[in-house]
Amino acid sequence: MKLNSLTIIETITGLKAKKFSTLDLVNACLDRIEKVDQQIGAFITVCKKEARDQAEKVDNLIKKDSKVFSQKPLLGIPIALKDIYCTKNIKTTAGSKVLENYVPVYDATIVSKLKRAGAIIIGKTNLDAWAHGSSGENSDFYPTKNPWNLQKVPGGSSSGSAAAVASDECLAATGTDTGGSIRLPASFCNIVGLKPTYGRVSRYGIIAMASSLDSIGHFGKTVEDVALILSVTSGKDKFDATTSDEAVPNYSAEIEKTTKKKLTIGLPVEYFGNGINTEIKQAVRKAAKLFSEKGFEVKEVNLPYTKYATTVYYIIQPAEVSSNLARYDGIRFGTKRTSFGDEAKRRIMLGTYTLSAGYYDAYYLKAMKVRSLIVNDLYKAFEKVDLLLAPVSPTLPFNIGEKTNDPLQMYLSDVLTITANLAGLPGLALPCGFSKSGLPIGMQLLGLQFSEELLLKVGYQYQQWTDSHKRKPIL
Amino acid sequence: MDKQKKLSINQVEHIAKLANFHLSKKELSKFQRQLSEILSYIEILNKVDTSKIKTTSQVTGLENVFKKDRVEESLTQKEALSNTKSKQNGYFKVKSIFE
Numbered sequence: 001m002k003l004n005s006l007t008i009i010e011t012i013t014g015l016k017a018k019k020f021s022t023l024d025l026v027n028a029c030l031d032r033i034e035k036v037d038q039q040i041g042a043f044i045t046v047c048k049k050e051a052r053d054q055a056e057k058v059d060n061l062i063k064k065d066s067k068v069f070s071q072k073p074l075l076g077i078p079i080a081l082k083d084i085y086c087t088k089n090i091k092t093t094a095g096s097k098v099l100e101n102y103v104p105v106y107d108a109t110i111v112s113k114l115k116r117a118g119a120i121i122i123g124k125t126n127l128d129a130w131a132h133g134s135s136g137e138n139s140d141f142y143p144t145k146n147p148w149n150l151q152k153v154p155g156g157s158s159s160g161s162a163a164a165v166a167s168d169e170c171l172a173a174t175g176t177d178t179g180g181s182i183r184l185p186a187s188f189c190n191i192v193g194l195k196p197t198y199g200r201v202s203r204y205g206i207i208a209m210a211s212s213l214d215s216i217g218h219f220g221k222t223v224e225d226v227a228l229i230l231s232v233t234s235g236k237d238k239f240d241a242t243t244s245d246e247a248v249p250n251y252s253a254e255i256e257k258t259t260k261k262k263l264t265i266g267l268p269v270e271y272f273g274n275g276i277n278t279e280i281k282q283a284v285r286k287a288a289k290l291f292s293e294k295g296f297e298v299k300e301v302n303l304p305y306t307k308y309a310t311t312v313y314y315i316i317q318p319a320e321v322s323s324n325l326a327r328y329d330g331i332r333f334g335t336k337r338t339s340f341g342d343e344a345k346r347r348i349m350l351g352t353y354t355l356s357a358g359y360y361d362a363y364y365l366k367a368m369k370v371r372s373l374i375v376n377d378l379y380k381a382f383e384k385v386d387l388l389l390a391p392v393s394p395t396l397p398f399n400i401g402e403k404t405n406d407p408l409q410m411y412l413s414d415v416l417t418i419t420a421n422l423a424g425l426p427g428l429a430l431p432c433g434f435s436k437s438g439l440p441i442g443m444q445l446l447g448l449q450f451s452e453e454l455l456l457k458v459g460y461q462y463q464q465w466t467d468s469h470k471r472k473p474i475l
Numbered sequence: 476m477d478k479q480k481k482l483s484i485n486q487v488e489h490i491a492k493l494a495n496f497h498l499s500k501k502e503l504s505k506f507q508r509q510l511s512e513i514l515s516y517i518e519i520l521n522k523v524d525t526s527k528i529k530t531t532s533q534v535t536g537l538e539n540v541f542k543k544d545r546v547e548e549s550l551t552q553k554e555a556l557s558n559t560k561s562k563q564n565g566y567f568k569v570k571s572i573f574e
Contacts, residue, residue, distance in 0.1 A: 198534055
């Protein structure tokens, strides 16, 4: 068996039983990267030396004290980080030429947390520059390819992280989700992706895109793995005032315990409309049927303001982008503003316009009001149901180049994921089948704020009944 | 849809100036077309009655998050400057701003 294709849970069992060393595991991942990443383009930086050095340290630690696993829940686990997470002494580009040579002098809070938990940083992954995009094609360096079909996009903006996990180049990866940037690539690449509640995981040290929407999350091969990572990364951070002091459950310990209450799952009618690919709708409805056979109550709900979500998002998000990216003035760090790619320029200018004198009320203020209506919609639905179940993407993974000249069409890829960001809700994307053409299909479970434990439990149960998530691409 | 472009070339030039971009003629006309398309799409919001609706700018309800005003360890001057190519006497060296 190849070590790089293990899950985190399997790996920890293997390391504890001394079936293999951490160095063997890290080498297996590095060999895989060597072999397939030329085709995939998932990585911007591979931390060969650092990862091997760290693996040797971990092996010594295990030799000295076999109980060390209880203090370090991710000991020896090779994780890839989206290249928008600041990493001390490791180049961090945000996928943009502007930060081509930027080497941070500090770690993002969750990078420190992952390191303290024993994780090994295997590399930094490709993304749409500044996390602006839904396909990975806006990377200023090179596009990432979908491991299931190299002609297709892997989904964005956390394109490299999703592709790296799907092609077994690492065991897990991190991402950011501002409008769907974790859930969409997870669904295009047949892996699990979690967008936590806004403020559940610290944003400190992660290059900001749209500060009222940015959510920091994870990719894994199973729901269990994602739960384990979330147990490490969650919690209050004094460097991010928007993090919550809501207690952090031990997500992985809770995951196998079933809920006493009979749960109700809502299917939002608007998420199964005309614009959504038929095979995707069928696959998600099949999952809903399975839930109902297993004792869940399943019923339809309405979210009438859904149709305005993309519009609201494409006012609020560029406005916040224009303000966050103003700091890259080419003076203290980064190159000149001419190095910004087209998509960043478009968003900065759109935001600059909608925030400018005379237009603020018509655009930004209006969007913040409609945002309230969208949030109310969701809360009303959650009075009747415990969870929502919906497709992640309106289409199957599309061809590379198909939408690059039509920004508006590209923006509409996020139509089913955006509402969770506007309301700050958690969303768990997981595989639920394949199209006739062999492309992955994903579904998402959405819950109230801070209901990650429930989402993970239900997702875990689903993965016990099904095995789409066990299929691997042939590379 | 309205064939009339939402933004004039002059407006795009003005926005570019506010955003501190120097755009070529070709870029100006490309962004005029693309931004106009997006702005036309956005107009759908005018159909929503929001006369009695309050704004949502943040979603988790946290208010007045403060921390103690204490001196804590921070980056040294050397660390703060370690990533810049142009420094002088322990400062960032930038092009002059005043004439």
